Amino acid sequence: MIHFNNAGCGLMARPVLQAMLDHLHLEAAIGGYEAHAARTAETADFHASLAELLNTRPGNIAFAASATHAYTKALSAIDFRPGDTILTTRNDFVSNQIAFLSLRKRHGVKIVHAPDHPDGSGVDVDAMAALMRAHRPRLVAATHVPTNSGLVQPVAEIGRHCRELDLLYLVDACQSVGQYPVDVEEIGCDLLTATCRKFLRGPRGSGFLYVSDRVLAAGHEPLHIDMHGARWVAPGYYRPVDTAARFEEWEFPYATVLGCAAAVRYALRVGPRAVARRTPALAARLRDQLAALPGVRTLDGGPAPAALVTFAIEGWQARPFKAALDARGVNSALSYREFAQYDFADKDVEWCLRLSPHYYNTEDEVDAVAAAVAELAGLAGSTR
Numbered sequence: 001m002i003h004f005n006n007a008g009c010g011l012m013a014r015p016v017l018q019a020m021l022d023h024l025h026l027e028a029a030i031g032g033y034e035a036h037a038a039r040t041a042e043t044a045d046f047h048a049s050l051a052e053l054l055n056t057r058p059g060n061i062a063f064a065a066s067a068t069h070a071y072t073k074a075l076s077a078i079d080f081r082p083g084d085t086i087l088t089t090r091n092d093f094v095s096n097q098i099a100f101l102s103l104r105k106r107h108g109v110k111i112v113h114a115p116d117h118p119d120g121s122g123v124d125v126d127a128m129a130a131l132m133r134a135h136r137p138r139l140v141a142a143t144h145v146p147t148n149s150g151l152v153q154p155v156a157e158i159g160r161h162c163r164e165l166d167l168l169y170l171v172d173a174c175q176s177v178g179q180y181p182v183d184v185e186e187i188g189c190d191l192l193t194a195t196c197r198k199f200l201r202g203p204r205g206s207g208f209l210y211v212s213d214r215v216l217a218a219g220h221e222p223l224h225i226d227m228h229g230a231r232w233v234a235p236g237y238y239r240p241v242d243t244a245a246r247f248e249e250w251e252f253p254y255a256t257v258l259g260c261a262a263a264v265r266y267a268l269r270v271g272p273r274a275v276a277r278r279t280p281a282l283a284a285r286l287r288d289q290l291a292a293l294p295g296v297r298t299l300d301g302g303p304a305p306a307a308l309v310t311f312a313i314e315g316w317q318a319r320p321f322k323a324a325l326d327a328r329g330v331n332s333a334l335s336y337r338e339f340a341q342y343d344f345a346d347k348d349v350e351w352c353l354r355l356s357p358h359y360y361n362t363e364d365e366v367d368a369v370a371a372a373v374a375e376l377a378g379l380a381g382s383t384r
């Protein structure tokens with residue numbers, strides 16, 4: 001198979017798999033609690049390695065079971081009141097948008113979407129800043145690279161306005177961590193979420209939350225805090241811990257945590273800048289070839305899209321098209337209108353196919369995948 005579904009899940013590097021297998025063997029041999037006790041330093045490296053990757057401190061990192069888990073934990077720490085505004089973009093991730101809608105249903109918050117820039121480069125930051133001043137939102141939320149296209153949103157520019165106006169800022173960096181250098185200080189965010197399983201090449205069932213010192217000092221805590229995140233210091237009183245561990249739970253999948261630490265160390269060795277040079281460039285090569293095919297429309301906006309190549313193809317239905325690529329040995333993913341209500345309405349598509357290479361893919365693979373799509377574009381209307 002040619003694995004072009006790294007935006008779904010990257011291939012685990014060998015040290016990642018080894019770290020996980022070793023720990024599972026150790027748990028089976030000596031017991032889960034005892035295995036953890038024997039690997040406390042390695043486990044702590046989950047926080048230390050991510051802190052290094054994101055330019056923060058270990059105490060600002062919390063493990064989570066997924067990016068969405070991290071995101072909803074972060075949202076649960078905000079004391080939304082009726083009439084509060086959440087300011088977001090038209091390209092924020094589907095589950096984030098659903099979470100905002102559920103907050104609207106339960107707490108009566110207002111959801112405001114900043115408009116996109118007419119030049120197709122993503123959110124219009126000036127318009128978003130004007131909305132910040134007009135609404136004084138309780139939360140500003142932006143997704144760095146959405147799941148439904150290769151668009152790279154100007155999260156640091158948004159962050160500068162948030163810092164200037166002292167607004168709480170939550171960034172979804174699920175598709176950008178591991179693909180680009182992501183620096184929480186440069187972005188100016190208060191909270192940032194991602195998974196380890198995509199461009200970081202870690203295991204499934206993992207994610208993390210960055211929590212700024214500002215948020216910790218302000219006393220934000222998740223709605224359901226447990227004995228790991230807080231101390232029960234008196235029968236009627238608990239005290240949250242000082243660090244982002246406040247957002248974690250007591251039970252950890254330690255093999256997964258160790259696999260994540262190995263993945264982050266691996267990414268640091270490969271070098272985020274080197275990855276950022278190669279991975280989007282491979283995608284650009286693919287995008288250029290696809291854009292030249294009759295019946296194919298590439299859909300990624302912005303001056304320098306990420307390694308998520310999305311396109312519509314005439315004469316095919318979604319599932320048969322993906323199945324035809326599967327049959328040609330190409331891993332890909334489908335996105336539907338319900339993943340991107342605003343973006344796909346703007347682009348007037350019901351679905352698209354997403355191809356997402358990573359640095360370990362080759363130029364030859366890119367050319368082979370483009371040839372497979374060219375073949376299928378030629379077959380459109382004749383075989384299905």
Ligand SMILES: Cc1ncc(COP(=O)(O)O)c(C=O)c1O
Nearest residue numbers: 066067068093145146147174195
């Ligand atoms: C931009 C973005 N945010 C969040 C998520 C959700 O990640 P998870 O499945 O780990 O909850 C995804 C997953 O595809 C994503 O692409």
